[in-house]
Amino acid sequence: MAQDHTASLTASGLNLIAQALTIYDRDLRLAVCNAPFQQMFDLPNALVTPGSTFRETITHLAHRGEYGPVDDVDTFVQERVDQALAFEPHYMERTRANGRTISVEGSPLPQGGWVTVYTDISHTKSQEALLRARATELSDQVLQHTEALSATNRQLAATVSALEEAKRQLTQTEARTRLTTEMMPAHIAHVDASGHYTFSNRRLSSVIPDRPTDIVGQHISDALGAFAYRRITPNLARAYKGEASVFEFTDEASARRIRVAFTPETSGGVYILSMDITEETQARVALQQNRRRTLAAQMTSGMAHDFSNLLTIILGLQSKLSRIDGLPDHARDLIGGTLSATRRGGELLNALADMTAGRAMRPAATDIQALLSDVQTLAQSTMPEGLALTMHTDIDTPHMIDPGLVKDSLLNLVLNARDACGTSGDITVTARAVHDTWLEFTVTDTGPGFSDDALEHGFDPFFTTKGSEGSGMGLPMVYDMTKRAGGDLKLGNGQMGAHVRLRLPLRPAPQLAGALVLLVEDDTDLRQHYRDMLMGLGHAVIEAAGVDEAIALTADLPDIGLVLSDINLGAGTRTGVDLAAQLGASLPVILMTSLPPGDPLYQTATQIAPVLHKPFDAGDLAALLQADAA
Known part of the structure; x- marks a missing residue:
């Protein structure tokens, strides 16, 4: 209804202006015209209806004699269509068959198509004719200058209209670009050859806390602070020499890990993209350590088994030796030392096994x-x-x-x-x-x-x-x-x-006494089981079967205090890990799964949120939910 009302107001406004106006799209089909256009050229309704073609209108006017005698109408029409398809701005004046003179100002649109304004300038032309009749009072030079100035002014008016439309389009494009960059979870900026910011999406403080947001015009050293500027200076110097780079550093004050990309431009400036990758780095470090652990377990398991057998044999032989009668005292001392060393070897094997056993984290x-x-x-x-x-x-x-x-x-x-x-x-x-x-x-x-x-x-x-x-x-x-x-x-x-x-x-525990819990589980029976478990612990529960549904619910219900989600969700391709990654900054999320601890998805999940391993009971869930058992 609002759109229809706006369209009605727009049409009424266009009908009130003195000039005739048309807008044709890139295919030269009529999109908009006003009532003066139909009245000026006495056109039938079919030709002022959106969707009618420019070719049909020119053909109708040519047959009716609008352009005077035309020997070959088809050729004449095709020439006009070809000129229109060139989409070049133009201004012209012509005298119609009825003796009236009109000016035609055409401006192409950035997205394709034409906007054309038709003005009846007969009165202006009559004044020019009067000036010619009074040639005895005005010199030929002044008369020609006046005519030229009048034509130039009309051309300038057409040019100004085109520039204003281009300015409007550029303003809209710039606004959309700025909005897009402001929504990016990264700092996007540009510095000129002197190191001063010429553009920034006002996201610097989200990457490096306590830094300013309005930094356009500031020098990069002042905006970043001494420590961060010192860390990026070598790469920035290479960027000014035309070498692109991507690197990481840890900010001293905030302890955040930051990734920076420098892209040089031909005019001497540098484009900058920086983002906070602290959580990514934590997950990456954990995965690398798990890979090392897995590799160490593979390398040592067989060797540890063989050494354990050897140590068992040595212990057995030394025990037999110790039971032989008549051994000298120094022999018994050697046997005791051997037994002690063998037991120490067993303790080392146990310690090695503990390091490679892969005990799952239980936050x-x-x-x-x-x-x-x-x-x-x-x-x-x-x-x-x-x-x-x-x-x-x-x-x-x-x-x-x-x-x-x-x-x-x-x-x-x-x-x-x-x-x-x-x-x-x-x-x-x-x-x-x-x-x-x-x-x-x-x-x-x-x-x-x-x-x-x-x-x-x-x-x-x-x-x-x-x-x-x-x-x-x-x-x-x-x-x-x-x-x-x-x-x-x-x-x-x-x-x-x-x-x-x-x-x-740093992951503060959720304070969840009586909180509204969003339960995300695709299996109906399991969802009912976990719902009863949560309600038995005093929580209100709403349910979702997939990630998209869960995200929609969190947007609509601001009172949600916790999300409990399975990792593998059959509804859709996204997992509970994706859900935790998206909501983790705004809501506490607990994941649950029956995946083995060695599964890559399980390991990734443990770096993002606490994980409950199925099956679990109400006590396990309560221990994770309770902020303070006391």
């Missing part, structure tokens, strides 16, 4: 303060009296981590710090959130610090600085856990002692 809503308290309780009994263990954190909300693996990793790091400090000193464990990117645990001590070899090889399996007392598997196991979670582990030395920084992806 749960975890109270960080309670986790640190448990680590302190476990480690405190092993501390000498002169060694103090302190825990610090200001995190008071639960986060999604695997509490068992994190606890084991922190305990391992604390015990390593204890061994480094000896009988006195201080060990401090700190947990904090780094912006909205990382959950960071730092273990510091007042010992002698890491040696150069330890800093370089500390994560290598079997490397140890403890001599025969160390297995060399502690730090590698912590490193393996961290990388599988998509995190990062760094060793370093401070002014006093060593520090180990363990970072995991």
Whole structure:
């Protein structure tokens, strides 16, 4: 109805102007005309109806004598059609068969077609004739100049109309382009040869937090800040020399991983595309670690089996030797040493098996303060009296981590710090959130610090600085856990002692008491089962069978507090992983699956959202949903 009303108003407005107007499309079919056009040329209704052709109208006018005597009408019409199909702007004046004079101004449209304005200039021409009649009062030069100026003014008016239409089209195109770039999840910009921004889609702050959004006219060093500008300077210099590049760096302040692409242009400027790839990097690191784990398991499983058999044989033979009567005392000492070394070899094989076993990550809503308290309780009994263990954190909300693996990793790091400090000193464990990117645990001590070899090889399996007392598997196991979670582990030395920084992806646990849950499951029976389970836990439930339906529901229902989705969904080609990736920034998502932990889709899912392995019961689901068991 609104469109019909607008069309009616437009038609009424066109009918009120003095000139006749037509718009023909790229195929020279009538799209729009006003009433003065029909009146000026006395046309039948069929020729002013949208869809009638330019050829039909010219043929009708030629036969009626509009153009005077025409010997070959078909040839005359074809010439007019060919001129129109050239789509060149034109202005002309002609005297009709009825003695009236009209001007014809034609302007091609950017999308194809013509807009033409017909003006009756008979009165203007009569004035020009009067000027000629008064030639005794005006010089021929002034008369010619007046006529030329009049014609030029009409041509300029036609040109101005064409330019105004082109300007309107360019303005619309620019607005659409800017809207498109503003919707991109990346910063798109251009800097000139001097390094000043000439264009930006105002998305810089979404890639590098706390940076300005209105940066057009600023120098790139001022917009990015000292650290980021220093990291991109070598590649920017190459771009100014005509070399395109794609590279990554980690922003110091936000700890975000950023990918940047520089594309040089011939005029000396550079186009810039940058995006936040922190989550992609976390998932990539986790997948790489899983591949290394799989490869290590393949390489070591057979070898470990053979060595285990050999160690079993050695243990058996040494046991028989120890039972032989009359052995000298030094022989029994050798047997005891052999048995001890054999058992140590078995412990190393078990540690190697633990690293390659592929235990699935089990993230749960975890109270960080309670986790640190448990680590302190476990480690405190092993501390000498002169060694103090302190825990610090200001995190008071639960986060999604695997509490068992994190606890084991922190305990391992604390015990390593204890061994480094000896009988006195201080060990401090700190947990904090780094912006909205990382959950960071730092273990510091007042010992002698890491040696150069330890800093370089500390994560290598079997490397140890403890001599025969160390297995060399502690730090590698912590490193393996961290990388599988998509995190990062760094060793370093401070002014006093060593520090180990363990970072995991920051995923606050959902606060879901009585929340409205969107359940996404394509199997009807399973959907009913999970609905009953959720309702039994006190949640209201709405349901969807596929990703598209779920996304539509989240757009229509702002009260949804959680999405529980299967990974494999039969309705459509998109999976629950796709749904979590799209909604993860705005809604907490929990995935469920019966896929084996080694499946690539399962591994990808664990980097995006918590995963419940089927079958599970209400207790398993409640443990994941509860933000605070206390």
